[in-house]
Amino acid sequence: MKNIIINIFLIKFLLINISFAQKDYYNTDHNQPLLTEDAYSIEKYGMDFRLSLVDFEIKGKNYHNIITPEIKYSFIDNFHLGVGVNLEMHKESEWKFNGVKEIEIKTFYNFNRENLSLPAFAISAGYIYEINDNENVSYGNLKFIATRSFGKLRSHLNADLKSPIKDIKLNRDNLSFGLAFDYPFPFNSLLMMGEIYNYSKNRNQISLGLRKQLNNSLLIYTSVGTEFGPERKNDFIFKLGFSFMKGLIF
Amino acid sequence: MKTIILNLILFLISVSVSLGQKNDQQFYYPASHNWVFSEKYPDINRLLNSFDYGHAVLYEELYNNPENIKDVLETEIYNKLVNDILKNGPDMNMPEESIAPNYSKLAWNAMNMFDWAHKLHRQSYDILADDNIKDKEKEMKKVLDYYLSNEKLAFIPVAKSMDFMDKQYYSKVFREKFPKYNGLVWAYHYLQIALYDALMKEEKSDRENAIKEVYNNFWNYLKNPPESLPQEMPMTMEFSPEFSKKYPEYMIIFDNLHMMHDVISDILANESVKDKSKEIELAIQRVNDKNFMIAKPDEHNHNSDKNKKENKENNHEKHNH
Numbered sequence: 001m002k003n004i005i006i007n008i009f010l011i012k013f014l015l016i017n018i019s020f021a022q023k024d025y026y027n028t029d030h031n032q033p034l035l036t037e038d039a040y041s042i043e044k045y046g047m048d049f050r051l052s053l054v055d056f057e058i059k060g061k062n063y064h065n066i067i068t069p070e071i072k073y074s075f076i077d078n079f080h081l082g083v084g085v086n087l088e089m090h091k092e093s094e095w096k097f098n099g100v101k102e103i104e105i106k107t108f109y110n111f112n113r114e115n116l117s118l119p120a121f122a123i124s125a126g127y128i129y130e131i132n133d134n135e136n137v138s139y140g141n142l143k144f145i146a147t148r149s150f151g152k153l154r155s156h157l158n159a160d161l162k163s164p165i166k167d168i169k170l171n172r173d174n175l176s177f178g179l180a181f182d183y184p185f186p187f188n189s190l191l192m193m194g195e196i197y198n199y200s201k202n203r204n205q206i207s208l209g210l211r212k213q214l215n216n217s218l219l220i221y222t223s224v225g226t227e228f229g230p231e232r233k234n235d236f237i238f239k240l241g242f243s244f245m246k247g248l249i250f
Numbered sequence: 251m252k253t254i255i256l257n258l259i260l261f262l263i264s265v266s267v268s269l270g271q272k273n274d275q276q277f278y279y280p281a282s283h284n285w286v287f288s289e290k291y292p293d294i295n296r297l298l299n300s301f302d303y304g305h306a307v308l309y310e311e312l313y314n315n316p317e318n319i320k321d322v323l324e325t326e327i328y329n330k331l332v333n334d335i336l337k338n339g340p341d342m343n344m345p346e347e348s349i350a351p352n353y354s355k356l357a358w359n360a361m362n363m364f365d366w367a368h369k370l371h372r373q374s375y376d377i378l379a380d381d382n383i384k385d386k387e388k389e390m391k392k393v394l395d396y397y398l399s400n401e402k403l404a405f406i407p408v409a410k411s412m413d414f415m416d417k418q419y420y421s422k423v424f425r426e427k428f429p430k431y432n433g434l435v436w437a438y439h440y441l442q443i444a445l446y447d448a449l450m451k452e453e454k455s456d457r458e459n460a461i462k463e464v465y466n467n468f469w470n471y472l473k474n475p476p477e478s479l480p481q482e483m484p485m486t487m488e489f490s491p492e493f494s495k496k497y498p499e500y501m502i503i504f505d506n507l508h509m510m511h512d513v514i515s516d517i518l519a520n521e522s523v524k525d526k527s528k529e530i531e532l533a534i535q536r537v538n539d540k541n542f543m544i545a546k547p548d549e550h551n552h553n554s555d556k557n558k559k560e561n562k563e564n565n566h567e568k569h570n571h
Contacts, residue, residue: 045277113271113358184348247280
């Protein structure tokens with residue numbers, strides 16, 4: 001719990017005096033709030049602070065929550081770099097704070113803007129350090145992303161490969177796929193979205209989400225979802241988080 | 251599997267190399283004055299956000315439905331804009347690609363250039379509206395340098411001749427086909443440029459009165475369309491002479507931007523332009539071509555239209571400028 005307070009304090013400290021706007025309620029990043037993301041990076045010289053307070057999962061009587069502070073920054077056209085930490089809480093009989101569960105470093109590059117004939121394409125490559133009770137594991141992560149719009153409706157397709165670096169295997173168990181749709185309400189700075197995410201042959205997730213720009217400084221997002229398939233791990237999933245944007249030029 | 255991944259990466263790299271349209275969005279200049287104008291003048295801020303919508307919806311409709319759009323644009327959309335959207339504009343600016351998804355696929359580079367220049371508009375309003383900035387010229391220079399540093403998106407500060415807007419093979423079709431909507435766009439541009447001299451007034455009460463006058467003038471333009479609407483494209487030197495003398499590069503960029511809005515409208519509205527995307531890309535190249543249709547030294551404050559003098563008198567009469 002102490003670590004959470006320190007982290008929240010640090011984020012709060014970083015955000016002091018930020019009065020800058022963002023208009024990227026329209027730019028859906030991974031887990032904000034859906035797993036599937038669009039093919040566009042944040043703006044060059046934009047710094048995005050994210051605080052996901054709730055990533056809540058219920059399986060029977062087990063409750064699980066992840067808090068994720070994350071910073072992304074872009075200093076090259078169509079590219080950004082992100083660093084995030086997952087802090088885990090778990091409840092069986094009572095809530096227990098398990099500390100840092102994952103550290104993730106991610107790069108993202110958008111290749112092109114969608115045009116009349118081709119979708120927008122992007123690639124994301126990351127390193128994930130997973131902290132476990134027994135052995136810590138390093139993962140490599142590679143994701144291919146495409147975004148195509150049909151009028152105002154946008155679709156996003158993700159193919160995600162995550163494999164232990166020590167034993168890289170390219171098989172179906174390491175691959176997951178996401179398909180999401182979103183629809184904007186620009187006068188309300190609101191984006192509605194839904195996705196179906198396939199973790200493996202027998203484990204899938206379906207979610208509905210919202211992103212809403214509250215004012216020039218603050219964006220809020222939320223989603224609800226459930227898993228289905230014989231190997232499902234969660235009955236219910238709920239996410240809630242905030243995102244702030246600041247410009248930064250060195 | 252390794253082959254598939256390798257092929258995918260190679261495919262994406264080839265897409266990246268072969269396609270002209272990159273996303274290339276850039277954050278506005280971060281500073282203490284960001285959004286000061288919108289906080290001080292929320293009504294005008296909402297109008298400016300509505301103008302962005304008005305531009306985007308125009309291009310989307312012209313592109314989607316060029317054959318049958320006349321009545322829709324001149325009546326339905328015009329009335330919706332004037333009676334609803336301009337009066338109840340959004341507090342925050344909107345990503346125009348969410349309003350014009352098909353046009354953004356056709357001409358992303360043009361849309362992105364407009365967006366970048368609109369940010370310059372907003373940031374220069376912020377500086378001039380911020381009483382805490384002591385050396386405004388220095389801050390205006392910083393923001394201008396930041397704007398120009400993005401060579402892919404910036405309009406260069408070399409004034410284009412009015413021929414660029416009026417004497418190309420596709421020119422003037424939009425204003426002839428859609429006089430009301432065209433006048434509305436020119437009224438937007440009037441407010442955008444007339445604000446500068448108003449914001450530069452030394453005394454606070456003079457400044458507030460001048461801003462109010464500009465705001466009222468804008469609404470007066472819409473009272474009896476199309477007669478009451480501007481009959482020529484407002485030029486920065488004409489409606490903000492002090493600003494134009496002090497910040498000539500800003501003046502040129504905004505005049506070029508506003509001309510380019512008309513150029514895109516003409517390309518989309520003119521049926522003789524078959525390849526819209528190609529013609530828009532050519533216009534982008536030409537607007538930043540230092541040798542193509544460059545203005546003569548005395549051409550900054552007027553229109554090349556033959557009816558210029560008469561129109562100018564009309565405009566001045568309406569606005570007491």
